[in-house]
Amino acid sequence: xxxxxxxxxxxxxxAVISHPDAGKSTMTEALAxxxxxxxEAGAVHGKAGRRGVTSDWMELERSRGISITSAALRLDYRxxxxxxxxxxxxxxxxxxxxxxxxxxxxxxxxxxxxxxxxPQTMKLxxxxxxxxxxxxxxxxxxxxxxxxxxxLLDEIEERTGLRPTPVTWPIGMPGDFHGVVDRLRGxxxxxxxxxxxxxxxxxxxxxxxxxxxxxxxxxxxAVEEIGxxxxxxADHDQKTFEAHESTxxxxxxxxxxxxxxxxxxxxVELAPAPAPRPDVAGAARPLDxxxxxxxxxxxxxxxxxxxxxxxxxRVCSGRFxxxxxxxxxxxxxxFATKYAHAVFGQERTxxxxxxxxxxxxxxxxxxxxxxxxxxxxxxxxFPPIPSFAPExxxxxxxxxxxxxxxxxxxxxxxxxxxxxxxLRSDLRGDQAPVLAAVGPMQFEVIQHRLATEFGAEITLDxxxxxxxxxxxxxxxxxxxxxxxxxxxxRSRDQALLALFTDRWRMRSIAADHPGLTLEPxxxxxxxxx
Numbered sequence: 001x002x003x004x005x006x007x008x009x010x011x012x013x014x015a016v017i018s019h020p021d022a023g024k025s026t027m028t029e030a031l032a033x034x035x036x037x038x039x040e041a042g043a044v045h046g047k048a049g050r051r052g053v054t055s056d057w058m059e060l061e062r063s064r065g066i067s068i069t070s071a072a073l074r075l076d077y078r079x080x081x082x083x084x085x086x087x088x089x090x091x092x093x094x095x096x097x098x099x100x101x102x103x104x105x106x107x108x109x110x111x112x113x114x115x116x117x118x119p120q121t122m123k124l125x126x127x128x129x130x131x132x133x134x135x136x137x138x139x140x141x142x143x144x145x146x147x148x149x150x151x152l153l154d155e156i157e158e159r160t161g162l163r164p165t166p167v168t169w170p171i172g173m174p175g176d177f178h179g180v181v182d183r184l185r186g187x188x189x190x191x192x193x194x195x196x197x198x199x200x201x202x203x204x205x206x207x208x209x210x211x212x213x214x215x216x217x218x219x220x221x222a223v224e225e226i227g228x229x230x231x232x233x234a235d236h237d238q239k240t241f242e243a244h245e246s247t248x249x250x251x252x253x254x255x256x257x258x259x260x261x262x263x264x265x266x267x268v269e270l271a272p273a274p275a276p277r278p279d280v281a282g283a284a285r286p287l288d289x290x291x292x293x294x295x296x297x298x299x300x301x302x303x304x305x306x307x308x309x310x311x312x313x314r315v316c317s318g319r320f321x322x323x324x325x326x327x328x329x330x331x332x333x334x335f336a337t338k339y340a341h342a343v344f345g346q347e348r349t350x351x352x353x354x355x356x357x358x359x360x361x362x363x364x365x366x367x368x369x370x371x372x373x374x375x376x377x378x379x380x381x382f383p384p385i386p387s388f389a390p391e392x393x394x395x396x397x398x399x400x401x402x403x404x405x406x407x408x409x410x411x412x413x414x415x416x417x418x419x420x421x422x423l424r425s426d427l428r429g430d431q432a433p434v435l436a437a438v439g440p441m442q443f444e445v446i447q448h449r450l451a452t453e454f455g456a457e458i459t460l461d462x463x464x465x466x467x468x469x470x471x472x473x474x475x476x477x478x479x480x481x482x483x484x485x486x487x488x489x490r491s492r493d494q495a496l497l498a499l500f501t502d503r504w505r506m507r508s509i510a511a512d513h514p515g516l517t518l519e520p521x522x523x524x525x526x527x528x529x
Contacts, residue, residue: 011357
């Protein structure tokens with residue numbers, strides 16, 4: 001192996017996906033705690049005096065108790081480097097999550113022990129299925145009342161099509177959680193919560209005799225259920241896991257830090273290391289080829305004191321060195337990397353080098369957009385990251401005409417980050433762009449950030465359109481003349497989008513004008529099957 005290949009083999013780049021309130025941000029903090037990146041874990045809905053999660057830095061996130069932005073956390077554990085790319089948990093930010101999942105090699109699917117497979121979890125899982133991303137499942141909140149473990153396994157298999165293969169099995173029912181049996185290691189562990197759950201839980205190994213004596217019926221039930229799992233062959237298989245056919249399952253409680261260290265171990269032992277990534281021509285780029293990287297997220301004003309813009313780049317091949325001059329594939333222009341950081345919430349450290357799987361934060365990246373490729377040496381470009389189909393539309397206007405300049409600059413900035421899709425037309429003009437969102441909460445983020453970061457308060461007038469289709473100039477002319485429809489140009493790629501009030505109206509127009517080009521966009525909930 002080359003030095004670059006050896007370093008790549010030490011990397012694990014993954015995301016945590018879940019429905020809102022399944023405990024994703026709490027799990028992110030717990031993982032950081034166990035990897036010794038922080039000394040005390042927070043929680044989104046923390047008690048008074050307990051600090052908020054490090055990875056949720058935006059004021060709006062803290063006030064609403066949700067994750068909107070994505071944080072890239074670099075952790076060291078067992079001589080491995082973890083790149084945890086945290087994702088928005090709210091359904092309204094699915095597009096941002098999709099971009100993040102373009103940068104990972106594995107996903108941890110977090111499910112609530114009481115609620116099981118929830119809608120947003122399934123939506124995010126479908127992205128993993130589409131990208132063939134292996135999934136490790138962590139059943140969270142086992143320290144609270146919930147559902148039967150075997151019942152949850154059945155639901156996971158029924159809803160996802162993956163065969164669940166429990167790596168650990170809980171001792172005790174939900175709400176009466178004592179520890180786990182590790183099926184791969186052949187041992188049992190008991191957990192003891194520390195005060196407030198803010199530091200690592202105490203873990204002690206249990207012999208069968210001690211477990212029987214101290215835990216009685218809870219232990220006996222765990223033994224019987226494990227016997228059933230053994231009988232049906234629900235054992236981990238690395239090949240089917242990496243082929244996206246099975247999912248290792250672990251049980252625990254992130255808030256109490258139960259089972260979190262075992263999840264880190266599973267990521268070291270089971271999660272795939274970075275592999276050669278196909279370029280736009282379908283050729284796999286070797287890990288030890290010259291440097292190449294994919295921009296999967298752009299975020300401005302993470303540090304209000306500096307008002308800068310960071311592009312998060314997944315290293316796909318080669319060795320990154322701070323200061324190297326790369327080529328921006330979209331423009332062919334040089335891009336200097338003097339300011340390269342590892343980013344943990346609002347905390348940054350200078351990053352001098354990085355290897356395949358690592359995430360590099362490039363500061364003042366005004367020319368970069370999500371989906372762009374940077375490279376050194378021979379030209380290469382990776383497939384672009386497609387945009388989601390918007391379902392909510394509103395006209396944005398500055399409240400004060402004196403803030404027109406700040407308004408335009410803010411709209412352009414948020415468009416470049418991919419926070420919202422900006423649609424324009426000659427009829428509406430630049431002073432009244434149409435904002436297109438996957439979910440309505442994106443409008444809240446836009447209003448909040450324009451007001452706080454750019455000093456431009458806005459009004460939003462909702463439009464009645466509910467779906468969009470990609471069209472062409474010839475079809476656009478016909479669609480624009482119809483009632484209940486409008487054609488606008490998407491700023492980021494100049495694509496023509498035809499908007500319709502509802503699916504019935506779109507079908508009616510299409511029937512009256514055969515041959516119209518009306519192409520569905522990715523993740524379109526109204527797409528015909």
